[in-house]
Amino acid sequence: MIPLRRTCKQVAAILIAREDRAITLPDSVALRLHLMACKACPRFERQLLTMRNAMRQWRHYADDVETDA
Amino acid sequence: MGTAHRGGQAAGDSGSGVILAAMDFQNELASHRTYLLRFARLQLRNDAWAEDAVSETLLAALSKPQSFGSKSQLKTWLVGILKHKVLDLFRSHAREVCVDSEGEETGAEELENLVFKADGHFAQTPADWGNPEQDLHSRQFFLVLEACTDKLPAVLGRVFLMREWLELSSEEICKDLGLTPTNLYVQLHRARLRLRECLELNWFGTSKEAT
Numbered sequence: 426m427i428p429l430r431r432t433c434k435q436v437a438a439i440l441i442a443r444e445d446r447a448i449t450l451p452d453s454v455a456l457r458l459h460l461m462a463c464k465a466c467p468r469f470e471r472q473l474l475t476m477r478n479a480m481r482q483w484r485h486y487a488d489d490v491e492t493d494a
Numbered sequence: 495m496g497t498a499h500r501g502g503q504a505a506g507d508s509g510s511g512v513i514l515a516a517m518d519f520q521n522e523l524a525s526h527r528t529y530l531l532r533f534a535r536l537q538l539r540n541d542a543w544a545e546d547a548v549s550e551t552l553l554a555a556l557s558k559p560q561s562f563g564s565k566s567q568l569k570t571w572l573v574g575i576l577k578h579k580v581l582d583l584f585r586s587h588a589r590e591v592c593v594d595s596e597g598e599e600t601g602a603e604e605l606e607n608l609v610f611k612a613d614g615h616f617a618q619t620p621a622d623w624g625n626p627e628q629d630l631h632s633r634q635f636f637l638v639l640e641a642c643t644d645k646l647p648a649v650l651g652r653v654f655l656m657r658e659w660l661e662l663s664s665e666e667i668c669k670d671l672g673l674t675p676t677n678l679y680v681q682l683h684r685a686r687l688r689l690r691e692c693l694e695l696n697w698f699g700t701s702k703e704a705t
Binding site for chain 1: 606609614619623628640682
């Protein structure tokens with residue numbers, strides 16, 4: 426039996442890891458289970474998504490990022 | 495063909511149009527300078543290197559003014575060149591750059607303990623940020639993001655921006671900085687966690703004030 430319980434701290438680490446590399450299957454399953462049951466972690470996930478989107482805009486030098494020094 | 499030949503030798507009176515165009519181009523380049531410099535500084539954490547990278551980038555553009563059709567093409571090109579220059583500087587200064595990761599270890603522990611309780615729960619439920627990155631007017635969010643990136647400890651900031659801004663692969667970053675993959679992921683984990691914490695404090699803080 427694969428242990429599928431994760432604390433929020435562990436889930437946050439998985440979510441962060443997902444930004445940079447593939448995560449393991451057990452992690453991926455545990456992540457999905459945890460996100461269904463938890464209130465805090467989906468928020469954390471949304472925040473990381475916002476950061477990801479923002480970085481994409483930033484590196485493409487979007488006009489709205491420009492400011493006068 | 496002949497019209498493409500600007501820059502080089504000084505034109506006589508008959509070439510005043512050419513000179514004007516060249517000045518326009520110089521002004522346009524100058525208008526990008528501040529932006530480029532901010533990013534070079536953020537990435538390199540060294541004013542002198544940043545100046546070098548930006549000067550070389552602008553010089554490269556000056557040497558071929560005819561090759562930019564539109565303003566956005568010029569921007570894209572400048573940023574592309576700057577990335578290469580930044581990377582060159584990284585590589586040539588690789589030894590000076592990878593130093594003080596010792597002091598960051600303790601800070602990382604503290605951060606984890608700040609964000610999470612001992613039982614692994616969030617000490618404070620993450621806030622709902624909304625979608626600031628989708629709001630074209632949310633310049634404020636990007637300013638906070640930039641400030642937070644700047645506040646990352648030097649090594650974390652470098653690794654994070656190599657990944658996110660220079661878009662290097664994990665393998666390339668490991669090779670450049672002499673890190674193992676495990677080490678790299680630890681650094682990226684810390685950088686992202688810190689960045690989120692900073693945004694949580696500063697973005698959520700300001701957006702609540704604003705509304």
